[in-house]
Amino acid sequence: MKEKKQYYLHTFGCQMNAHDSEKMAGILKGEGYERAGNPEEADLIIYNTCSIRQKAEQKFYSHLGRVNVIKRKRPDIKIVVAGCIAQQEGKNLFNGRPYLDALIGPRNISKLSSLLDSPFPVTALEENNIFESNKIAVERNGRVKALINIMYGCNNYCSYCIVPYTRGREKSRSLNKILSEATALAEDGYKEVTLLGQNVNSYRGECSFPELLKHLDKIPGLERIRFITSHPKDFNDELIDAVTETGKVCEHIHLPLQSGSSRILNLMNRKYTYSEYLDKVNRLCKSIPHLSITTDIITGFPSETSDDHQATVKALKEIEFDGIFAFKYSPRPNTAASAMNTQVDEDIKSERLAEILAVQDVITEAKNKELQGKTVELLIEESGGSVCIGRTRTNKIVTISSYKKPLIEGTVLNAEITRSLKHSLEGSVL
Ligand code: SAH
Ligand code: SF4
Ligand code: F3S
Numbered sequence: 001m002k003e004k005k006q007y008y009l010h011t012f013g014c015q016m017n018a019h020d021s022e023k024m025a026g027i028l029k030g031e032g033y034e035r036a037g038n039p040e041e042a043d044l045i046i047y048n049t050c051s052i053r054q055k056a057e058q059k060f061y062s063h064l065g066r067v068n069v070i071k072r073k074r075p076d077i078k079i080v081v082a083g084c085i086a087q088q089e090g091k092n093l094f095n096g097r098p099y100l101d102a103l104i105g106p107r108n109i110s111k112l113s114s115l116l117d118s119p120f121p122v123t124a125l126e127e128n129n130i131f132e133s134n135k136i137a138v139e140r141n142g143r144v145k146a147l148i149n150i151m152y153g154c155n156n157y158c159s160y161c162i163v164p165y166t167r168g169r170e171k172s173r174s175l176n177k178i179l180s181e182a183t184a185l186a187e188d189g190y191k192e193v194t195l196l197g198q199n200v201n202s203y204r205g206e207c208s209f210p211e212l213l214k215h216l217d218k219i220p221g222l223e224r225i226r227f228i229t230s231h232p233k234d235f236n237d238e239l240i241d242a243v244t245e246t247g248k249v250c251e252h253i254h255l256p257l258q259s260g261s262s263r264i265l266n267l268m269n270r271k272y273t274y275s276e277y278l279d280k281v282n283r284l285c286k287s288i289p290h291l292s293i294t295t296d297i298i299t300g301f302p303s304e305t306s307d308d309h310q311a312t313v314k315a316l317k318e319i320e321f322d323g324i325f326a327f328k329y330s331p332r333p334n335t336a337a338s339a340m341n342t343q344v345d346e347d348i349k350s351e352r353l354a355e356i357l358a359v360q361d362v363i364t365e366a367k368n369k370e371l372q373g374k375t376v377e378l379l380i381e382e383s384g385g386s387v388c389i390g391r392t393r394t395n396k397i398v399t400i401s402s403y404k405k406p407l408i409e410g411t412v413l414n415a416e417i418t419r420s421l422k423h424s425l426e427g428s429v430l
Contacts, residue, residue: 004034008042012060013050015228016167016196017083019147020109021048024082025139027112039070044078044116049085051162053330060085064097071099078116080104084166087125088333094121106167107152127168144381144410145192146185150178150205150212154198156231158258159269159336160301160329163198170199175206179215186221191379191410195227201234210242217246223412224379224393225249229256233271235280240287251288252322252395255281256296260315261308264301269336274315281319292322292394297356300329300349303342309352313359320363322394326356361422368420371396378415378427383407390415396425403429 007028011021024046025035036042045067050056060081067079080102081093087105094100101120104112108124115124140146154163155170182193193216203209209227216225225248230239232255243249255277259265262273285291297312316324328349331338378390378398388400388407398415400407407413407429415427 004032005044006036006042007033007044007046008036008039009046009048010039010063011048012056013048013052013084015147015194016106016149016198017048017050018141019138019149019196020083020106022138022140022147023109024048024112026137027109029139030137031113031116039067042077044080045070046080046082049081049083051084051088051166051332053327053332055330057085064099068097068099078102078120080115082106082109084162086123087166088162090125091123142381144190144379145194146190147196148178148181148185148193149173149197150195150200150209150227151197151203155202156199156271157269157336159267159340160298160332160338162332162335165334167198170202172203172205175212175215178205178212179219182216182222183219186219189221189410191222191412192224192226193222195225197227198229199231199234200227201230201236201239208238210238213239213242213246213249217248222248226252226395228254230254232257232277232280237283240284244287250393250395251290252292252294252393253284254294254296257312257315257319258296258298259301259304259308260312261304264304264308264311267303267337267340268298268301274311278315278319290394292396293319294323294325294395295319295321297324297326298329299326299352299356300344300346302329302337302340302344304329304344304352309355313355316356316359316363320367321360322367322396323364324356324360326353326360328353365420365422368396368422368425371417371425372420374417375414375430376417376427378413380407380409380411380413383409390427398425398427400429401426 009021009025011017039045047060049060071077078101079099081100082104083106086103093103102115103123103125104115105125111124115122151170151172153168153170157164185193201209203212230253257277258268258270260274376392378392380390382389390398390400413429415429417425418428419426
């Protein structure tokens with residue numbers, strides 16, 4: 001019998017969720033819990049869920065059978081569903097699942113302790129409750145890179161997207177809280193921070209987003225600053241200037257395009273055309289040498305024709321992204337696009353996705369090849385045993401195959417790219 005209470009926490013979805021899990025882990029540590037290696041050993045099981053696509057939801061639901069078995073053997077354990085599925089489904093999740101004890105939405109993470117003290121079943125799903133991570137020790141996943149919320153929620157209502165319904169209205173964190181969190185992280189030895197928001201360009205704390213970057217750039221000890229995600233509609237020259245004027249903001253931008261067809265972009269409620277997007281990309285590349293740009297693409301959005309799809313293929317070839325995340329469109333409850341009566345066949349979505357991925361593969365491979373023989377700045381992220389992994393400022397992972405002295409996590413150094421493979425790079429430390 002273990003002395004301390006044990007918790008098992010499984011996280012699905014994006015970095016917002018990963019960071020929410022770090023906060024829940026911090027709360028549980030404060031309550032005297034220890035992390036368990038598997039759910040069978042735990043007194044408390046938490047699933048931090050994602051509902052961005054049906055596949056993400058299914059991953060969570062497929063875990064429930066096992067949980068039900070565990071609970072039958074040990075009825076005293078508690079099972080909590082957190083995150084976007086909890087918020088989206090609410091109390092309906094309890095129907096037919098008597099083994100679930102509590103639901104906690106993304107805006108109510110701070111209530112985890114009081115929730116666990118309440119009689120079950122219980123929920124914390126109210127609007128406008130936002131967790132302030134400065135108040136609590138966040139139990140972070142690594143010692144080199146850290147995530148910081150700069151804003152919560154989303155007001156954009158892209159017609160396919162569930163996030164505005166699960167994460168609520170946009171709310172910016174105050175500048176002081178962000179700066180003091182980043183300063184404390186730097187003092188703790190963290191070298192890199194990633195600023196999190198669904199649409200970081202619309203940050204409205206006591207300053208604008210570009211000003212926030214300039215403030216963070218001055219924090220001693222920090223080496224790198226990243227941010228996700230930028231919405232193309234709000235991406236402006238002031239931000240381009242901030243990236244060029246600051247030393248620590250990395251030369252990588254994730255700028256989700258979604259589609260190369262302006263007709264589809266309009267139906268998606270993205271509020272930019274393809275030519276406006278292209279114009280911003282051109283300005284970015286002109287101002288920031290060696291910039292890497294990555295994107296998200298959705299295939300088979302309602303009414304997408306073969307011509308619309310080819311417009312996306314053409315966009316990939318024209319822009320030559322460093323990397324993409326591409327997904328089949330997945331209808332989400334209550335969203336405008338799910339009600340459109342022009343849904344595309346699953347087979348066609350798959351065919352188009354395969355073509356998009358194949359086109360991008362060739363581009364990624366060629367881009368990686370260009371790096372062969374070049375010297376890049378790496379932040380060492382892992383140096384366990386014989387494997388040593390670094391990351392370029394442009395967000396590319398490099399496996400270090402030869403080095404003279406042992407490499408220490410958190411060190412910034414120069415390396416030569418010795419080999420480029422389809423999906424990875426190898427380097428040697430000079
Ligand atoms: N806030 C970010 C994106 C968050 S979701 C932004 O606006 O850029 C991450 C990605 O998931 C999106 O960029 C989109 O490409 C994809 N996505 C969101 N909803 C989807 C859906 N219903 N079907 C398929 N992909 C979806
Ligand atoms: Fe979803 Fe659009 Fe908001 Fe991104 S900006 S989270 S895609 S609604
Ligand atoms: Fe993130 Fe998934 Fe929610 S992508 S915001 S955890 S729906």
